[in-house]
Amino acid sequence: MPKLTIDGIEVEVPAGSTILQAAEAAGIEIPRFCYHERLSIAGNCRMCLVEVEKTPPKPIASCAYPVGEGMVVHTDTPMVRNGRRGVMEFLLINHPLDCPICDQGGECDLQDQAVGFGSDHSRYHEHKRAVKDKDLGPLVKTVMTRCIHCTRCIRFITEVAGVPELGATDRGEHMEVGTYVQKALSSELSGNIIDLCPVGALTSKPYAFVARPWELAKVDSIDVLDAVGTNIRIDARGPEVLRILPRLNEDVNEEWLGDKSRFAIDGLKRSRLDKPWLKRDGKLKPVSWAEAFQAIADKIRDVKGDRIGAIAGDLCDAESMLALKDLMASVGSTNVDCRQDGARLDVSRRDFYSFNTSIPGIEEADAVLLIGTNPRREAPVLNARIRKAFVANNMPVGVIGEAADLTYKSTHLGNDPALINALHDGAHAFAATLRNAKKPMIIVGQGALARPDGSAVLAAAWRLAASVGALLSDWHGFNVLHTAAARVGGLDLGFVPGPNGKSVAQMLDGGVDVLWLLGADEVDTARIGANTFVVYQGHHGDAGAHRADVILPSAAYTEKSGTYVNTEGRVQRGFLAVSPPGDAREDWTIIRAFSQLTGKTLPYDTIDALRQRLEQTNIVFSRLGYLPRFGCTDLTGPSGDPLALSDLPFEALVQNYYQTCPISRSSPTMAECTASKSPVLAAAE
Amino acid sequence: MADVVSFAFAFDAESEAELTMLVARYPAGKQASAVIPGLYVVQHQMKRQTGSAWVPVKGMDALAARLDMAPIRVYEVATFYYMFNMAPIGKYHLQLCTTTPCWLRGSDDVVAACREATGIKGWKETSSDGLFTMTEVECVGGCVNAPIIQVDDDYYEDMDREKTLALIAALRKGKPPPRGSMIGRQNSAPVGGPTTLHFAPEA
Numbered sequence: 001m002p003k004l005t006i007d008g009i010e011v012e013v014p015a016g017s018t019i020l021q022a023a024e025a026a027g028i029e030i031p032r033f034c035y036h037e038r039l040s041i042a043g044n045c046r047m048c049l050v051e052v053e054k055t056p057p058k059p060i061a062s063c064a065y066p067v068g069e070g071m072v073v074h075t076d077t078p079m080v081r082n083g084r085r086g087v088m089e090f091l092l093i094n095h096p097l098d099c100p101i102c103d104q105g106g107e108c109d110l111q112d113q114a115v116g117f118g119s120d121h122s123r124y125h126e127h128k129r130a131v132k133d134k135d136l137g138p139l140v141k142t143v144m145t146r147c148i149h150c151t152r153c154i155r156f157i158t159e160v161a162g163v164p165e166l167g168a169t170d171r172g173e174h175m176e177v178g179t180y181v182q183k184a185l186s187s188e189l190s191g192n193i194i195d196l197c198p199v200g201a202l203t204s205k206p207y208a209f210v211a212r213p214w215e216l217a218k219v220d221s222i223d224v225l226d227a228v229g230t231n232i233r234i235d236a237r238g239p240e241v242l243r244i245l246p247r248l249n250e251d252v253n254e255e256w257l258g259d260k261s262r263f264a265i266d267g268l269k270r271s272r273l274d275k276p277w278l279k280r281d282g283k284l285k286p287v288s289w290a291e292a293f294q295a296i297a298d299k300i301r302d303v304k305g306d307r308i309g310a311i312a313g314d315l316c317d318a319e320s321m322l323a324l325k326d327l328m329a330s331v332g333s334t335n336v337d338c339r340q341d342g343a344r345l346d347v348s349r350r351d352f353y354s355f356n357t358s359i360p361g362i363e364e365a366d367a368v369l370l371i372g373t374n375p376r377r378e379a380p381v382l383n384a385r386i387r388k389a390f391v392a393n394n395m396p397v398g399v400i401g402e403a404a405d406l407t408y409k410s411t412h413l414g415n416d417p418a419l420i421n422a423l424h425d426g427a428h429a430f431a432a433t434l435r436n437a438k439k440p441m442i443i444v445g446q447g448a449l450a451r452p453d454g455s456a457v458l459a460a461a462w463r464l465a466a467s468v469g470a471l472l473s474d475w476h477g478f479n480v481l482h483t484a485a486a487r488v489g490g491l492d493l494g495f496v497p498g499p500n501g502k503s504v505a506q507m508l509d510g511g512v513d514v515l516w517l518l519g520a521d522e523v524d525t526a527r528i529g530a531n532t533f534v535v536y537q538g539h540h541g542d543a544g545a546h547r548a549d550v551i552l553p554s555a556a557y558t559e560k561s562g563t564y565v566n567t568e569g570r571v572q573r574g575f576l577a578v579s580p581p582g583d584a585r586e587d588w589t590i591i592r593a594f595s596q597l598t599g600k601t602l603p604y605d606t607i608d609a610l611r612q613r614l615e616q617t618n619i620v621f622s623r624l625g626y627l628p629r630f631g632c633t634d635l636t637g638p639s640g641d642p643l644a645l646s647d648l649p650f651e652a653l654v655q656n657y658y659q660t661c662p663i664s665r666s667s668p669t670m671a672e673c674t675a676s677k678s679p680v681l682a683a684a685e
Numbered sequence: 686m687a688d689v690v691s692f693a694f695a696f697d698a699e700s701e702a703e704l705t706m707l708v709a710r711y712p713a714g715k716q717a718s719a720v721i722p723g724l725y726v727v728q729h730q731m732k733r734q735t736g737s738a739w740v741p742v743k744g745m746d747a748l749a750a751r752l753d754m755a756p757i758r759v760y761e762v763a764t765f766y767y768m769f770n771m772a773p774i775g776k777y778h779l780q781l782c783t784t785t786p787c788w789l790r791g792s793d794d795v796v797a798a799c800r801e802a803t804g805i806k807g808w809k810e811t812s813s814d815g816l817f818t819m820t821e822v823e824c825v826g827g828c829v830n831a832p833i834i835q836v837d838d839d840y841y842e843d844m845d846r847e848k849t850l851a852l853i854a855a856l857r858k859g860k861p862p863p864r865g866s867m868i869g870r871q872n873s874a875p876v877g878g879p880t881t882l883h884f885a886p887e888a
Contacts, residue, residue, distance in 0.1 A: 158755075164755035164757055164758065165755075165757055166757065167757035167758065167760060167761040168761055169760055169761055169764040169765075170764045170765065171764070171765045179757065180742075180757060180760040180761075180764070181690055181742055181756075181760075
């Protein structure tokens with residue numbers, strides 16, 4: 001490891017590091033526009049100039065200059081300052097001085113660095129150039145005159161998102177960044193180029209002219225619109241969530257965020273349930289909480305426990321699911337289920353239903369088999385990690401399921417479940433690839449499990465994993481990719497039918513007389529029995545609320561503090577950013593308040609008490625934010641006959657990435673994306 | 686732009702043969718290196734088929750597919766280099782060098798003669814009869830024989846006003862004169878024959 005001195009501070013960094021990285025290690029800030037640690041090095045903004053002793057007497061771009069033993073670097077000499085001032089003057093030649101009407105104002109690298117390193121005036125008096133704005137679809141707004149050609153967006157879309165659609169056309173003064181032929185970006189990660197853009201050339205279209213960054217209250221939280229558990233920051237002003245940005249977490253999302261999670265927030269302001277409703281004479285009427293509770297209590301009193309059921313939805317926090325499970329138990333019911341899609345998951349062991357390799361573990365894998373899943377649509381941030389591993393070590397990816405463009409090269413083996421067993425028997429060419437891999441991964445999607453032979457698929461996939469050496473004492477290559485943020489948490493706390501309990505399918509078609517839907521909108525509400533009394537507790541007037549006899553308005557994920565378990569089994573906690581609208585309340589408090597009317601009050605008065613109960617229920621809930629890596633020592637597979645596969649082809653569960661839950665279905669932005677982007681996606685696949 | 690984007694294109698047999706030869710020049714997996722000569726293949730095919738040497742977007746898409754690269758990477762290259770015409774041009778592309786050596790040797794006269802003969806006013810414009818497009822280019826590297834007009838791929842050297850008018854008249858008739866020096870010098874040898882090495886050096 002070479003040792004070098006930067007501004008008198010000695011640092012030791014790995015060979016091959018750049019001076020800029022070494023300076024960061026030494027705690028010295030070097031201004032930059034084009035350099036980004038997750039993208040390739042471009043070296044074209046020239047802002048990161050430094051002076052290195054014993055080199056030709058000229059400033060050196062530190063982002064692209066490798067360190068050497070004994071190097072002596074100065075980052076604050078007259079030459080460096082002059083150089084940076086000159087670079088800044090050039091960058092500002094064609095940059096409009098429209099900061100007062102620019103959405104980047106207040107969080108603009110160019111603005112900050114112009115103050116820090118620029119000159120106080122410009123010597124340029126000629127005409128500035130103007131560039132036509134590009135239409136990149138409904139999410140990214142462009143003001144291309146502001147572009148300083150750092151090419152971060154081009155590199156992100158090409159390298160990380162894997163959808164090479166942006167480029168720099170023409171040259172010199174005429175150079176323009178864009179798609180050349182007008183088209184909407186087809187990436188599910190396109191919103192990240194807004195964060196990457198160091199100036200105001202790429203800004204958020206829905207957020208245009210909405211707020212200034214210093215007006216916003218910032219709260220750390222967890223995204224719930226897919227099962228990745230992306231770490232987010234919620235920016236709110238007063239009662240309104242104005243935008244969502246990704247938060248750095250190397251183990252989950254690095255610093256990326258899917259477009260749905262970023263832009264669906266306008267759905268939080270539409271179709272909201274803000275007061276309790278009760279059906280009287282066939283019509284829903286607004287009522288008080290007391291009346292709504294009384295109506296449910298009156299109904300439940302005369303119904304036997306096994307005729308009462310509860311279904312938890314995809315966006316629920318663990319606390320409310322546990323409270324509901326306890327409530328059901330107190331009225332003598334074990335009919336609880338959190339698998340709205342009917343996925344045949346075996347909950348007897350945790351590694352039967354979680355993404356055991358873990359997201360950072362993907363980078364170690366050297367072969368991947370996807371079964372009945374399209375991670376690009378189901379978990380785009382996780383898909384970016386698969387692509388990262390693919391780019392780094394060119395690992396082979398096999399797909400059993402619908403053929404799709406996953407943004408990396410994949411071998412489509414076919415769409416026949418029997419292929420899983422063919423691979424197990426070694427009767428398929430890809431079997432050797434898996435067998436020869438040191439760390440193979442098998443990823444099973446919900447599309448493969450939410451079908452009548454789901455448990456057979458699960459068992460067959462496990463059997464295959466065991467036979468190709470994916471289950472080792474230090475490597476767990478069996479993975480279930482979930483699509484719902486609530487699912488693993490629900491399974492962890494046992495929100496599944498108890499002994500003689502009814503599953504989702506059994507609760508439908510009149511299987512129960514009282515059905516409590518906790519944010520459950522993806523069940524087929526038409527199949528709920530005509531005489532079933534439906535309680536819908538949730539935040540949006542979606543499918544569940546339309547069928548409900550009583551509606552209990554609750555808080556969306558931005559409006560409550562809640563614990564979520566992502567597809568890996570990582571326990572994370574989100575915090576309240578804004579208050580729920582109107583009379584809506586946090587979910588667990590609703591259930592706790594109602595429990596008083598049943599005569600068996602739930603034994604927790606604070607969320608901390610409830611969380612203690614959560615930890616007692618399953619010890620995993622005490623591991624907040626931390627996920628230990630583990631291997632697999634017990635090769636016994638999940639229940640299910642691996643040979644009982646049907647010959648029905650797999651169908652991806654998520655057909656439209658942009659609209660998968662009540663929030664995204666209520667979002668006009670997501671509706672626009674569905675309208676404008678789906679044809680592009682369809683054509684690409 | 687619309688017709689530039691929607692103009693149909695597919696490689697013909699001649700282009701396919703050229704591409705096969707081009708791709709074979711590079712190691713397997715590095716076929717994208719053939720993108721610049723490949724763009725010439727597209728432009729030449731357009732000249733053969735439509736009489737106008739330009740590169741339509743579908744042509745770049747076809748090349749991208751042939752070389753297994755993203756279309757935007759081809760757009761970037763094609764728009765970077767001025768020798769690829771991104772929109773239809775006239776039958777003959779008059780590329781006039783006005784860089785210092787040509788300018789000192791009278792390129793202004795050559796430009797004026799071109800304007801007079803073709804009726805074209807500005808740069809990058811096409812004459813009303815669709816025969817000529819005039820483009821101002823930077824040094825084409827034939828300074829010894831300045832001034833130069835490059836017609837499509839051929840250099841016409843040692844131009845002056847009369848020779849330019851004659852050249853354009855010949856082109857109008859569809860009979861381009863032989864390329865090279867218009868005053869009969871051999872390659873870039875001195876005007877009027879060699880001035881040194883008149884005799885074999887003594888042994």
